[in-house]
Amino acid sequence: xxxxxxxxxxxxxxxxxxxxxxxxxxxxxxxxxxxxxxxxxxxxxxxxxxxxxxxxxxxxxxxxxxxxxxxxxxxxxxxxxxxxxxxxxxxxxxxxxxxxxxxxxxxxxxxxxxxxxxxxxxxxxxxxxxxxxxxxxxxxxxxxxxxxxxxxxxxxxxxxxxxxxxxxxxxxxxxxxxxxxxxxxxxxxxxxxxxxxxxxxxxxxxxxxxxxxxxxxxxxxxxxxxxxxxxxxxxxxxxxxxxxxxxxxxxxxxxxxxxxxxxxxxxxxxxxxxxxxxxxxxxxxxxxxxx
Amino acid sequence: xxxxxxxxxxxxxxxxxxxxxxxxxxxxxxxxxxxxxxxxxxxxxxxxxxxxxxxxxxxxxxxxxxxxxxxxxxxxxxxxxxxxxxxxxxxxxxxxxxxxxxxxxxxxxxxxxxxxxxxxxxxxxxxxxxxxxxxxxxxxxxxxxxxxxxxxxxxxxxxxxxxxxxxxxxxxxxxxxxxxxxxxxxxxxxxxxxxxxxxxxxxxxxxxxxxxxxxxxxxxxxxxxxxxxxxxxxxxxxxxxxxxxxxxxxxxxxxxxxxxxxxxxxxxxxxxxxxxxxxxxxxxxxxxxxxxxxxxxxxxxxxxxxxxxxxxxxxxxxxxxxxxxxxxxxxxxxxxxxxxxxxxxxxxxxxxxxx
Numbered sequence: 001x002x003x004x005x006x007x008x009x010x011x012x013x014x015x016x017x018x019x020x021x022x023x024x025x026x027x028x029x030x031x032x033x034x035x036x037x038x039x040x041x042x043x044x045x046x047x048x049x050x051x052x053x054x055x056x057x058x059x060x061x062x063x064x065x066x067x068x069x070x071x072x073x074x075x076x077x078x079x080x081x082x083x084x085x086x087x088x089x090x091x092x093x094x095x096x097x098x099x100x101x102x103x104x105x106x107x108x109x110x111x112x113x114x115x116x117x118x119x120x121x122x123x124x125x126x127x128x129x130x131x132x133x134x135x136x137x138x139x140x141x142x143x144x145x146x147x148x149x150x151x152x153x154x155x156x157x158x159x160x161x162x163x164x165x166x167x168x169x170x171x172x173x174x175x176x177x178x179x180x181x182x183x184x185x186x187x188x189x190x191x192x193x194x195x196x197x198x199x200x201x202x203x204x205x206x207x208x209x210x211x212x213x214x215x216x217x218x219x220x221x222x223x224x225x226x227x228x229x230x231x232x233x234x235x236x237x238x239x240x241x242x243x244x245x246x247x248x249x250x251x252x253x254x255x256x257x258x259x260x261x262x263x264x265x266x267x268x269x270x271x272x273x274x275x276x277x278x279x280x281x282x283x284x285x286x287x288x289x290x291x
Numbered sequence: 292x293x294x295x296x297x298x299x300x301x302x303x304x305x306x307x308x309x310x311x312x313x314x315x316x317x318x319x320x321x322x323x324x325x326x327x328x329x330x331x332x333x334x335x336x337x338x339x340x341x342x343x344x345x346x347x348x349x350x351x352x353x354x355x356x357x358x359x360x361x362x363x364x365x366x367x368x369x370x371x372x373x374x375x376x377x378x379x380x381x382x383x384x385x386x387x388x389x390x391x392x393x394x395x396x397x398x399x400x401x402x403x404x405x406x407x408x409x410x411x412x413x414x415x416x417x418x419x420x421x422x423x424x425x426x427x428x429x430x431x432x433x434x435x436x437x438x439x440x441x442x443x444x445x446x447x448x449x450x451x452x453x454x455x456x457x458x459x460x461x462x463x464x465x466x467x468x469x470x471x472x473x474x475x476x477x478x479x480x481x482x483x484x485x486x487x488x489x490x491x492x493x494x495x496x497x498x499x500x501x502x503x504x505x506x507x508x509x510x511x512x513x514x515x516x517x518x519x520x521x522x523x524x525x526x527x528x529x530x531x532x533x534x535x536x537x538x539x540x541x542x543x544x545x546x547x548x549x550x551x552x553x554x555x556x557x558x559x560x561x562x563x564x565x566x567x568x569x570x571x572x573x574x575x576x577x578x579x580x581x582x583x584x585x586x587x588x589x590x591x592x593x594x595x596x597x598x599x600x601x602x603x604x605x606x607x608x609x610x611x612x613x614x615x616x617x618x619x620x621x622x623x624x625x626x627x628x629x630x631x632x633x634x635x636x637x638x639x640x641x642x643x644x645x646x
Binding site: 105109218225 | 358402416420421428536543577578579587588592
């Protein structure tokens with residue numbers, strides 16, 4: 001029973017991180033209809049930027065959030081303006097942008113490899129090893145902090161998308177870009193902004209990840225897959241859908257430890273994906289994202 | 292030419308057939324006429340194998356438009372099944388390749404049948420998952436794959452490496468013929484229809500599920516045989532190389548650099564890949580991923596049809612007009628001809644358009 005409580009708490013905390021990861025991917029896909037494979041590179045890059053800021057300048061990982069998010073926002077906007085803008089979007093150009101962003105990911109991986117070598121790195125702070133009691137089980141401070149920050153980020157994003165002019169413009173463009181042009185929304189600017197926000201979320205996910213797990217230049221592939229699983233599970237409709245998808249994935253992964261050898265947990269996400277696609281191709285909550 | 296043409300099915304071009312026979316004979320005779328040093332000999336053998344694998348990837352990535360980042364799974368399954376068969380049974384090596392290929396094909400169907408109902412980007416990401424999951428299982432299943440230390444194969448007598456050249460050539464020739472058949476026959480038209488518009492293809496009686504499953508199984512068999520051949524050629528295999536993400540990427544790169552959806556393109560792509568791998572990468576091992584990334588970005592931005600697109604540009608300069616079949620490559624069905632930079636198009640479906 002104590003094992004179950006422990007797994008419940010840890011999957012709940014993990015779900016926050018998954019939701020942030022997935023929202024970056026889902027937002028870009030929902031608005032631009034482009035699957036950002038470079039998202040994996042953003043996550044990896046965010047982790048390394050955090051590591052550099054902490055190791056070289058001594059900035060606490062959680063204090064460097066604005067820097068990391070800002071840097072990846074700019075990177076995303078530049079990526080959009082410099083490359084993605086020139087490709088057809090939507091069903092016709094899906095393959096092209098996919099391969100292009102895949103190329104960008106390879107470049108990012110190679111850059112990280114040249115800069116930091118291929119060794120595993122981790123961000124270690126004074127409180128990395130400290131724990132606290134939660135529901136009768138002890139969890140590390142970092143995991144709780146990551147969860148809280150993820151909740152704040154998702155809340156802020158929800159507020160931004162539903163209450164501000166720009167956020168509403170992004171949602172309008174997602175629904176119908178042509179009509180947006182007619183009513184005077186600068187669609188190109190909204191696209192650039194969306195790509196920036198999605199990238200910033202990728203960077204934030206990398207930052208949060210780096211405080212808990214070790215990483216290396218090829219990190220990000222697994223996280224990309226998990227983000228994708230969450231998007232398929234939860235749909236693109238809302239923050240709530242994404243959060244539920246993240247919960248399902250985190251619980252499935254954590255509880256699989258009870259029945260599966262530990263090296264197979266990474267495969268759980270994929271198996272879950274296939275099961276959902278076979279049984280409910282429209283996603284768990286009916287928000288159709290496929291086809 | 293005309294008399295010869297009456298032999299061929301109506302969809303086959305006599306010029307293509309003639310070119311195929313000439314190249315095949317020339318390559319067959321090459322080691323008999325010229326004394327090749329072992330290095331060149333080995334490189335040519337590898338190139339034939341990679342041409343076959345790249346063509347097989349292209350059936351799925353180019354003909355149907357389903358880009359797979361997980362073909363290493365089949366490559367590895369084929370390789371390890373072959374290796375285990377050669378180690379524990381008396382099967383001749385070519386039979387072991389075929390069995391390895393068949394197992395890989397079945398494995399492909401196993402994950403492909405559920406995932407192929409996804410289209411485009413969704414399928415691509417799902418295949419990343421397939422590749423990673425397979426690699427993890429293979430690395431930890433050390434009683435079968437030897438874990439991270441890999442397994443060594445018995446090295447046959449001295450002439451074996453020489454003989455592999457011709458085996459690779461026959462294999463490649465068979466795969467080229469099959470590629471041509473899959474492109475030009477009725478099946479090829481069906482695949483093209485699926486690539487253009489799945490729903491419309493379904494309306495005219497092309498079963499997307501069936502066609503895609505068939506193509507994936509064939510692709511898996513050929514890639515699996517390539518894996519088995521690779522195991523025989525190097526006499527040593529290990530999971531992180533056979534199942535690695537880099538292995539999957541290499542197939543994507545061959546297809547895209549050469550020109551996705553074309554036969555000549557995939558073949559050229561494999562040749563360029565081997566040349567790059569041997570010359571550039573060997574001198575700058577730290578830069579290979581970045582170099583491939585750069586190549587991908589450049590090809591997508593400037594010439595989505597890759598090297599075969601460049602060739603076609605050259606052909607147009609001298610006044611040759613390629614037929615519709617030649618121009619049918621490209622990444623998305625209509626992507627090659629569509630103006631770039633447009634807004635995402637959401638055509639209203641019939642249902643929505645009705646008042």
